[in-house]
Amino acid sequence: MQADTTLIDGEFSDRVPVQDRGFAYGDGVFRTMRMVSGVPLHWPLHYQKLSADCAAIGIVCPSAETLMDDITKLFAEEVTERTDSVAKIVITRGIGKRGYAPPAIMSPMRVVSKLAAPTYKNDFYKLGVSLRVCDLTLSKQPKLAGIKHLNRMENVLARMEWQDEQFFDGILRDDTGLVIECTMCNIFARFDNQLLTPLLNETGVAGVTRGQVMQLGNTFSMTVKEQNITMEQLLSADEVMVTNSLFGVFQVTKIADQSWPVMSLSASLRSLIDYDSTH
């Protein structure tokens, strides 16, 4: 990352204060978004999620205008020129003294970065992706469930379980064996015309694309439900999909020994939420 690809509180810099509570305690939230012609794809949804996550942990989120000013400054040349990039926004509680108690007057820090877009194999679009099942099980913290906060050690440790590139991602379960999500994706399971995705009221991250797919379900005359899904149920689904804000939707065609034929729902959903133009 170059110094001219990150704005910290609106100023070009690639370093954050060591006293920032994001560094000290992971005390903040973040988002990564696909950029299309200099604008984050589905920005209103991402801003809504960012501000809701901030509110949930008591951080005053910078205004959408302030963040969009930063984005405009960083991605100006992409408005006319077709490039493939990603914007990352981090909001922390700001600078504090040593100790967990936040200062009485808090000044949140915003970090907006321009990053290279990940490149996905063409096969992921045409043939789907393979998942493994992680050994690490997610802890349950209702006060943080759903929030994309900076405390991501569980995702890191889970991701460190494999190097084999055949696996696109790993399934994370809770300690009772329920399927929750993957390290970087949400997950959906279709049973006939029912589209299910795990409840995230005790753990997990409720992504923006997950919300979009839930809303779009009725376009396909499906009943969409958040509910508990066991590993066994997942493996018996008619179709499995993963979602995130960088690729949209991929079909899962292999989990452990279970495989599925390529179907059309994932590609249709991906197209409906405008991810076809990003690859």
Next chain:
Amino acid sequence: MQADTTLIDGEFSDRVPVQDRGFAYGDGVFRTMRMVSGVPLHWPLHYQKLSADCAAIGIVCPSAETLMDDITKLFAEEVTERTDSVAKIVITRGIGKRGYAPPAIMSPMRVVSKLAAPTYKNDFYKLGVSLRVCDLTLSKQPKLAGIKHLNRMENVLARMEWQDEQFFDGILRDDTGLVIECTMCNIFARFDNQLLTPLLNETGVAGVTRGQVMQLGNTFSMTVKEQNITMEQLLSADEVMVTNSLFGVFQVTKIADQSWPVMSLSASLRSLIDYDSTH
């Protein structure tokens, strides 16, 4: 904090790279230690804990010599001059690209800071401290239990529950109601000549001072045990103590409506582990 009070990988600086995984994911560990004449009190125990915590999450800890060189550089004038300060060491997995997978070759980052020592009221030493009981309950993650890692949102949210300075700290329970620790301390309960402290195999931070107090128990002919303690049991204890590396040991003389007379064990233990010279 001034620029000359922090060393980042041995260089004076007060800013860390925005791509550091400590900032991005809380992917690292830390320690705070009381300084006495330019040397961290109980340094061998702290280094042992720091390197064990690093190893537990797959980070190669810098050598004790490297860290002591940093400390010497930062605290040189304190060797001869009596000052009251605290050293904080943060070790992160270092710089990475976007995404949870760590780079194949990792270069951990070390941050060593000189901070002002907290000032404790004289009453805490003479009359003990009061605790409240936190609403937030700790999540259980056996793979992170005991480790002082940088994912500290739970401590932050718990500490945000109160402003009333009469409470020295707040008791954290797990979701089954068992007592685990406080936001910044470990906790002990004495029943006659049994000294109990919660098991930390599923959640919590196993502090250095906790380990010292456990080892010292036999000096007082006590049986020391790690075991499950309910809130009800804690309130019925003959004596309650909290420990951390900045003050050593304080007696707890009040929790909710329950109070205890001042006894001698906390002060004796504090003296035995050399915290009397720090106030």
